[in-house]
Amino acid sequence: MAKSKGDAFRVIQNSAAKGTYRGAVVGCGRMGSTIDDEHIGMPHYPWPWAHAPAMIEARGVELVAGVDPDAEQREDFRRRWGVEAMYGNVREMVEKERPDLVSVTTRPEHRAEVVIGLAEMGVKAIFATKPMCRTLAEADGMIEACKAHGTILAMACHLNWYGHYTNARQQIEAGTIGQLKSMVNHSAGNLSNLQSHTLALFRLFADAPAKWVFGVMDDEERVADGRDLPGSGYIMYENGVQAFMNSRSERTGLNWTVEFVGETGRIVSRNAHAQFELWTTHPETNNPVQCQFPYPWHPRSSMVDAIEGVCQSIEQGEETICPGPFGREALEIVIGMRESHKQGNVRVDLPLEDRSLGIG
């Protein structure tokens, strides 16, 4: 019998968890339940993005319960996903349903309380959406509580699991663009909300913690009152990798472009992760040469991949693709850039000493 070169069966087998897990969603709004309704005409955002349908599609997970204090949200969730075990209270849900994996898709102001409570109740894994929370002290508390109770804390910055970016990382590991030197992001948006995704990606690719930052913010009113805000900045990672963040308030015409620049080439993701380019260097002329980017053979929803990945993290005893500290670092970088702006765009070292600082 001919032996397949790709061993597709192994890819399928190795990407699934061994066990089966009971899943629940806390926060049955857009990200928990309905956001795919908004993704019309965006084939590069493969469904499902919302946590409930992603849990339904993920292998090894059964969606057993939902929690929302709003009765209308609970009813909508029940109708959409056929989940009868709906609760208004997290504690009651955990006591009755004993979930292994809980998605936390509330807004950030509820995140720390919900996550710490779930860890204290012994949930195996928490998959929390971005931004992680409001303050550095809350982020510290979430990470400490999960560590103390042996709970896996994964941030749902699902691009970190997106097959295209996984292949890009494999190209970098294989030396295709030489050593990674810098990363560049262009996209309009608020730094903590949207760019939590970019900063989690940067952290994964840099493979080292951020060491210092500086920033130039676009909105003095928001700098003063502490709300999330647009702006630009620079990040130096501990291993010398540098990152440039261009997140101005105006629409730039650059619909989310991320570039990974190596010593001998670069990988570019354009149009909100729709197109990827791979550039290397001609061995004789040294000119840039565009090559075929190795798109995934088995393209899937990054949220489904992420949920299966978190189940595998339960089995491995650690989360490596987007653990809690990546979410805390994203928050810390944005606060650091804002503090830099306040002090005249100076260098700000991380971690920040004042843990009461936050983004509203």
Ligand SMILES: NC(=O)c1ccc[n+]([C@@H]2O[C@H](COP(=O)([O-])OP(=O)(O)OC[C@H]3O[C@@H](n4cnc5c(N)ncnc54)[C@H](O)[C@@H]3O)[C@@H](O)[C@H]2O)c1
């Ligand atoms: N691609 C992404 O990763 C992505 C996209 C959109 C939103 N988000 C994030 O998802 C989060 C939620 O945003 P949204 O647009 O879905 O908001 P939303 O208001 O639509 O949903 C939040 C839900 O949480 C519920 N809720 C409030 N307190 C709760 C509690 N203590 N326990 C359980 N449920 C509670 C609310 O009633 C509401 O139904 C935000 O942090 C946002 O940044 C992420």
